[in-house]
Amino acid sequence: MSFKELKLNKPILKAIAEAGYHEPTLVQEKTIPLVMGKKDVIASAQTGTGKTASFALPILQLLFDRQDAPKRGKKIKALVVSPTRELAVQIGENFKTYGKYSNIRSAVIYGGIPMEPQVDILKKGLDVLVATPGRLLDLHKQELVDLSAVEILVLDEADLMLDLGFIDDVNKIARLCPEEKQVLLFSATIPFKVEQLAKTILKSPERVDVSPELPAAGNVSQLLYYVPKKNKMELCLHLLRNNIKGSILIFRRTKMGVDKLERTLSKNGYKVETLHGDKSQNDRKTALGKFKNNYVNILIATDLAARGIDVKELDAVINFDLPNLPDTYVHRIGRTGRAGKMGMAYSFCSADEKQYARNIQQSIHIQIPVIEDHPFPLDPKAKPEIHKKKTGSKHKKGRKGAGSKKKKKRWY
Numbered sequence: 001m002s003f004k005e006l007k008l009n010k011p012i013l014k015a016i017a018e019a020g021y022h023e024p025t026l027v028q029e030k031t032i033p034l035v036m037g038k039k040d041v042i043a044s045a046q047t048g049t050g051k052t053a054s055f056a057l058p059i060l061q062l063l064f065d066r067q068d069a070p071k072r073g074k075k076i077k078a079l080v081v082s083p084t085r086e087l088a089v090q091i092g093e094n095f096k097t098y099g100k101y102s103n104i105r106s107a108v109i110y111g112g113i114p115m116e117p118q119v120d121i122l123k124k125g126l127d128v129l130v131a132t133p134g135r136l137l138d139l140h141k142q143e144l145v146d147l148s149a150v151e152i153l154v155l156d157e158a159d160l161m162l163d164l165g166f167i168d169d170v171n172k173i174a175r176l177c178p179e180e181k182q183v184l185l186f187s188a189t190i191p192f193k194v195e196q197l198a199k200t201i202l203k204s205p206e207r208v209d210v211s212p213e214l215p216a217a218g219n220v221s222q223l224l225y226y227v228p229k230k231n232k233m234e235l236c237l238h239l240l241r242n243n244i245k246g247s248i249l250i251f252r253r254t255k256m257g258v259d260k261l262e263r264t265l266s267k268n269g270y271k272v273e274t275l276h277g278d279k280s281q282n283d284r285k286t287a288l289g290k291f292k293n294n295y296v297n298i299l300i301a302t303d304l305a306a307r308g309i310d311v312k313e314l315d316a317v318i319n320f321d322l323p324n325l326p327d328t329y330v331h332r333i334g335r336t337g338r339a340g341k342m343g344m345a346y347s348f349c350s351a352d353e354k355q356y357a358r359n360i361q362q363s364i365h366i367q368i369p370v371i372e373d374h375p376f377p378l379d380p381k382a383k384p385e386i387h388k389k390k391t392g393s394k395h396k397k398g399r400k401g402a403g404s405k406k407k408k409k410r411w412y
């Protein structure tokens, strides 16, 4: 399914294309039509499934399509309540990204920082407000935020919201909004207390369930290497020299990355072919043919270019860049370990990709063994609390990988 088939309008399609999204994730496919159909929705989906866009995109579209354009940017029409400020900020950023061409005003408010700048933003008028419960209620008490025109209320990470003790706040916020409103509730899991909350706030909700996630391939041994971004190339060469043999598929996020890796590996004497969106159909066929017939044993590809290719008997997959979606990870590593054979999946994770690694592991319910004993470790202090395969003290102090901003251009 494409985003176009979800009947999203041009300004939104343009913004998501620039964000590098090619097709909707499962939760987006299921949720977007329900939200656009003005249904209440209770969705069980965790971070990493693309759940934010599953409510942000249709909300932007509903607001954009309204006839009363002059009223735009004045009263809050969509309110998103988030349990933590980090999540609130992320949601706010997503609204800005997806709403880039829609002329919809959005803002984020949360506690722990001075109120004044937030009050100024509220005074200027908004269409979408993302807020943590405490600060929202504080501002409401002081009559600095007006919820009387809210048409859509989103409760994100409802299970965490309740775990953090926000149940009364959430009920109060729901009551402060008009009785007639659309409510969307998202939760990683739907325990009894979330069901209860949903019963009091939602009206005949439609259910969306995108868990359990695809199980990760059982015949694949997965290994995780924390490594500074600048050292990934060297780590790759090191592993190819010492550990990884046979036919190998290496995934990179961008076509530029594919080309760069190809140059380095070729210079180092490896026989390599590549697949990416800039290659003609003929070139791709030739590259794939050479790989399948063992003229070359390394194929470097982007996810999109690798889609649908069937290469039997792969020995290893290397995730040179970690994918941002767990499903993509599962699809990638599922290309090895086929037909009863064991396969290996090596994943390189730089500092800026740690959140992806967390999301992937949460989603596949596996703690991927971490190989610490390699020449290019990340700063051990920067490591998250993960299961460690080796606990040796061989770490050198490494520089953290530089945070990479997402490319805005077509990148596959």
Ligand code: AMP
Binding pocket: 020, 021, 022, 023, 024, 025, 028, 046, 047, 048, 049, 050, 051, 052, 053, 324, 325
């Ligand atoms: P979320 O589950 O909303 O936290 O999203 C997880 C990550 O997936 C974020 O980095 C999003 O930017 C990204 N994302 C969301 N939808 C898509 C999509 N359709 N294609 C690719 N990436 C996406």
